[in-house]
Amino acid sequence: MNAVDLKVLENKQINNDIYLIKLEGDTSEIKNSGEFAELKLDNYYLRRPLSIHDYDSKTVSFLYKVLGHGTRDLTRYKKGDVINTILGLGNGFNDLNAISPLLIGGGIGMAPLLNLAKRFNEKNIRPNILLGFKNINEVCYVEEFKKYGDVYVTTDDGSFGYCGNPVSFLQNNNLKFDKYYACGPLVMLKYLTKYSTLGYVSLEARMGCGIGACMGCSIETKNGIKRVCKEGPVFDADEVNL
Ligand SMILES: Cc1cc2nc3c(=O)[nH]c(=O)nc-3n(C[C@H](O)[C@H](O)[C@H](O)COP(=O)(O)OP(=O)(O)OC[C@H]3O[C@@H](n4cnc5c(N)ncnc54)[C@H](O)[C@@H]3O)c2cc1C
Numbered sequence: 001m002n003a004v005d006l007k008v009l010e011n012k013q014i015n016n017d018i019y020l021i022k023l024e025g026d027t028s029e030i031k032n033s034g035e036f037a038e039l040k041l042d043n044y045y046l047r048r049p050l051s052i053h054d055y056d057s058k059t060v061s062f063l064y065k066v067l068g069h070g071t072r073d074l075t076r077y078k079k080g081d082v083i084n085t086i087l088g089l090g091n092g093f094n095d096l097n098a099i100s101p102l103l104i105g106g107g108i109g110m111a112p113l114l115n116l117a118k119r120f121n122e123k124n125i126r127p128n129i130l131l132g133f134k135n136i137n138e139v140c141y142v143e144e145f146k147k148y149g150d151v152y153v154t155t156d157d158g159s160f161g162y163c164g165n166p167v168s169f170l171q172n173n174n175l176k177f178d179k180y181y182a183c184g185p186l187v188m189l190k191y192l193t194k195y196s197t198l199g200y201v202s203l204e205a206r207m208g209c210g211i212g213a214c215m216g217c218s219i220e221t222k223n224g225i226k227r228v229c230k231e232g233p234v235f236d237a238d239e240v241n242l
C-alpha cells in the first residue's frame, strides 16, 4: 500500500451519473482485481474509496457514480490534474480457480468486475457476466463487458433485458456456475447469499482511514469482526451475515 501522485489522462461521462476516470503513474502497488484505492480530492479531508476498475503497469481507471459532493467534484478533474491516491488497498478476488465463473454486478457494482473478467480471459476462460440495472436509462457499459464475457442484462422494470433483478434471473434461468463473484447493492448481495454461498461478495462500508487503523468499517461476520478495508472488501459469501 502506497500513496502516489497520479495524473489524469481522461475523465469522461459514460451515462447519466456514471463516469470513467483514467490516471497515469506508478501503479506497481496494485496486485489484484477487486482491490480498491483511496483518492484525495482537493478540499476534502477524507479520501474517497473507489474500486480498481482496470489497470496496467502505467495506468489505473475507476468507474464511478456521482453520489454526493466528492464524486461530483471528481467529475471536474481534467487531463493533467494530479490526484494523490493510495493504491493496493484491500484483499481483492484471490480465488480464480473457477471453471464456470459468474460475475454479477448490480449498478455501479460492475466497476471491479471488468479487470476480473480480463483475468479469467488470461486463463482462457470466458466468464458469464450478469449485470443488473434499474431501467433502460441506466443500462450502460454492456458493450465493454461483452469483449470479455457472455453478458446477461436485467432491469427491475423490464425496460431492457430480463425483467427483474440478477437474483431472480438466476432463480428462473439455468445459468450454470461453480463460483460467483459479486458486487452491488447490499440488498442484492443479501438475496444472492441466501440463494447460494458458492462465491464471493465485494462489500462497501463507510470508511474513515481506509487502511485498517480506525475500525470504522468493521462488520460482523461468522468468523468475528472484520474490517471491510483490510480483510475485505471481498469476502467469502459463506462468511458474511448480510
Ligand atoms: C471498498 C469500496 C469501493 C467502492 N468502489 C466504488 C466504485 O468503484 N465506484 C463508485 O462509484 N463507488 C464506489 N464506492 C462508493 C464510493 O466510495 C462513494 O460513492 C463515495 O465515497 C461517495 O462520496 P461523495 O463525497 O460523493 O458522497 P458523500 O455522501 O458526500 O460522502 C460523504 C462521506 O461518506 C463516504 N461515503 C459515502 N457513500 C459511501 C459508500 N457507499 N461507501 C463508502 N463510503 C461512502 C464518502 O467517502 C465520504 O467520506 C466504493 C466504496 C467502497 C467502500
Ligand code: FES
Pocket: 206, 207, 208, 209, 210, 211, 212, 213, 214, 215, 216, 217, 218, 227, 228, 229, 230
Ligand atoms: S476504514 Fe479505518 S479500519 Fe477500515
